[in-house]
């Protein structure tokens with residue numbers, strides 16, 4: 182069986198000690214093993230701070246962008262192999278696997294182009310020059326420059342390809358070296374990507390730890406950054422980690438999210454916007470078996486339309502074929518791990534105590550092996566007071582319909598009831614309704630997706646995080662921000678206010 186190695190301090194090393202086994206979640210067959218310890222993290226941090234930081238720092242944005250373009254090209258060259266790994270180790274359908282792998286390449290390409298646009302410079306001006314003295318000679322200017330630390334990336338199990346690439350793209354472009362740590366259970370895709378990427382990058386720019394984090398974070402110091410995606414319980418331990426607290430290490434958290442979708446009162450289900458709404462709900466329930474941080478968990482429907490929406494979802498979900506995604510005709514795979522399956526089953530049971538069944542029962546699937554849960558829809562007449570719906574994220578193919586009177590203020594308050602989300606969506610062609618909704622919901626969401634007849638034909642759906650738009654959300658979602666074009670670089674750069682001779686400031690920014 183393959184023994185996965187970590188890439189630390191410039192070489193591949195398997196580590197030592199006890200082992201964890203990576204499985205195929207459809208068959209429960211063992212795919213690979215990884216040692217759970219035995220790495221010299223002090224040396225890895227020194228390698229990043231020394232070789233990695235120095236070499237990246239000498240490159241301009243345009244040169245770093247060219248590196249990112251070469252990484253995207255490497256993914257394209259090994260695409261079939263990476264898709265096969267995602268299907269085997271992640272339980273992905275081919276479509277799910279493309280979403281992860283192609284999404285990673287697309288994000289790298291986007292940041293490669295941004296690098297080319299930023300050009301042959303090392304710093305980025307922030308805003309216009311400001312007159313701070315009595316005359317225009319005494320000026321002020323804000324500027325972003327590369328942080329002189331190490332970026333540690335800790336990723337969740339659900340996007341081993343895209344998760345690596347979206348964090349890596351912004352970090353390398355900003356000029357910081359990276360130590361990447363994927364979730365152990367689905368690390369095969371990340372591991373292969375780093376095998377492809379490492380020879381294309383300067384020494385120390387990218388290191389990989391497979392297996393548990395162990396004492397990795399104990400080595401953090403001033404100027405370092407931790408970008409974490411995962412569960413809120415782990416996030417809580419990171420927020421109080423002694424090294425993060427002691428050195429004021431920047432910590433970005435992408436955690437749980439109770440994303441909502443709201444059907445506006447003006448939308449007929451048979452219309453293009455109604456079709457978009459139904460397609461988005463079904464896609465988010467079934468794509469990646471609902472294991473998307475951006476997936477729709479809560480659906481608000483005008484009370485008089487509940488039965489129609491329930492019927493339409495039943496009809497569409499009846500066509501979903503759950504099984505081993507390596508087999509023809511399967512449209513939804515298993516959950517990624519036995520733990521995820523058990524957590525999702527527990528979540529459905531909790532939800533069942535406060536809601537009524539619409540589709541899928543408890544998610545039981547007739548499969549002898551594998552971590553399968555079928556699509557489940559529940560409903561409630563009291564969505565605002567339904568605690569299991571608004572307080573627990575079920576990370577699987579489960580959604581709940583809630584009846585509402587149709588007013589936009591209620592819809593916005595329902596988004597807020599999730600206490601902070603990555604994304605929520607509203608479907609309406611009524612601009613006044615949309616305006617009221619956005620004003621009330623925006624403070625509780627990192628992104629708002631506004632479905633309407635003008636954009637329906639070209640919509641990627643709310644579940645797709647785009648490199649040009651922010652990914653992250655307040656409150657329960659962790660309070661973090663990633664991507665968003667050039668905004669994504671800011672986590673890895675320091676903003677400094679310069680004040681002095683206006684002409685000197687101008688020359689420092691290369692103008």
Ligand code: NAP
Pocket residue numbers: 335336337338339362363364365366392393394410411412413414415416418435436437438473474574576603658
């Ligand atoms: P997790 O258990 O929090 O693990 C996430 C990552 O953190 C993994 O790489 C994990 O490594 C690592 N980790 C665990 N304990 C750590 C520690 N003490 N120090 C440093 N790293 C540590 O989350 P998960 O199992 O991957 O996903 C569970 C939940 O995350 C989901 O149910 C969902 O709620 C949430 N999630 C959110 C997003 C988002 O973007 N907002 C995306 C995906 C998932 P090991 O695998 O080696 O334990």
